Amino acid sequence: MIYLTQNSVKHIKDFLANRGKGEGIRVGVRTAGCSGLAYVLEFVDEPNDSDVRFDNDGVGVFVDPKSLVYLDGLKMDYVTEGLNSGFKFINPNQTGECGCGESFTV
Template sequence: MSITVSAAAARHIQRSLAKRGSGLGLRLAVKTSGCSGLAYAIEFADAARPEDLRYESNGVTVLLDPKSLAFLDGTELDFVREGLNEGFKFNNPNAKAACGCGESFAV
């Protein structure tokens, strides 16, 4: 069971944490939302919670609540640039369907 971060995502996260001036890493979660049923939640984490699962990948700490692991196990967090747009991309082997806008997914 694991969550990984690509080299491109790790560079972006490290730059963002440095610009922010603090932070332990990223907190990932899954919430009920969107037309496909589930959506990714991502935020900076300043401290770990007692229940958090902790993963280290490419020098970045990723914290995950245990309930989200079933939906995110094996996921790679990437950072991509497509034309003028850039952002995080979840390469999730558990996702069986996604909405057209890419904001939500189903398992």
């Protein structure tokens, strides 16, 4: 399961409304950074046949099966800290992250 906070749901719904289309977001991982894995986000207009779908208050969250192994139980929040805002990932599978926070290990 992938969980979205109310801040995340609101941000995604607002962005999709401004975009004028989309079924939700895809969350995945890719090899990157000094710790090994990085989160990848993209908007979904048409889901892939292999995607696993989770619904959070009307927002579809799509995950490919290979990424789900690393992301099961993930909680996504949308936060504003000072002048910066963006998604914060709380991943129960994560065992460490690099010093700059751009990548993580499982």
